[in-house]
Amino acid sequence: MGETEHASGSRLKSGIDIRRVREADLDHIVGLDERVTELAKPDYWRDIFERYATRRVHERFFLVAEASGDTPEFKVLGYIVGEVRGWEFGSEPCGWVFAFAVEPGTRLQGIGEQLFEAISTEFRSAGMKIMRTMVPRQNQLHMAFFRSEGMVAGPYIQLEMELDW
């Protein structure tokens, strides 16, 4: 990763700090997620905060990117959330990324990459050799981003069926 080995609380490339989430960030995260998905989910994010930022934090990583320096107004520009999961689906423990977004107005400036590198470093420090995520097959943005970071198709496929009601 760039200029640092540990993401939490440390400064990365100029202009952006990557650190662990704080409770005061939650409103910003709910707003950012709503701008991306057009759905406000305050209860969901409160639950994610409680689960991924307050317990077992040596293997759960909820990181945010914020503008560093003398910015007049504090602002979360992006977030990434993931955790170590093990022995499910016959897999040895690995790092899973399951939530990730950058503020629409500040994309294509490397913030997503810095968040991705920061959580990769956390997983590596936790002893993981593999990091995974899941993307919609037709979503070209997701595919372009994750492939550009070096991710490739893994050994599993997702199976599903509709449940009769």
Ligand SMILES: CC(C)(COP(=O)(O)OP(=O)(O)OC[C@H]1O[C@@H](n2cnc3c(N)ncnc32)[C@H](O)[C@@H]1OP(=O)(O)O)[C@@H](O)C(=O)NCCC(=O)NCCS
């Ligand atoms: C995916 C996302 C997090 C990327 O954030 P970002 O800060 O714009 O990404 P970066 O600037 O670090 O881009 C890194 C690389 O990803 C690829 N990439 C990013 N956005 C791209 C786009 N719109 N089209 C093509 N490639 C793209 C590029 O290869 C880019 O490297 P380059 O700029 O040197 O060409 C952001 O677009 C986003 O929040 N999207 C909506 C939510 C989402 O899709 N989340 C991910 C899955 S849950």
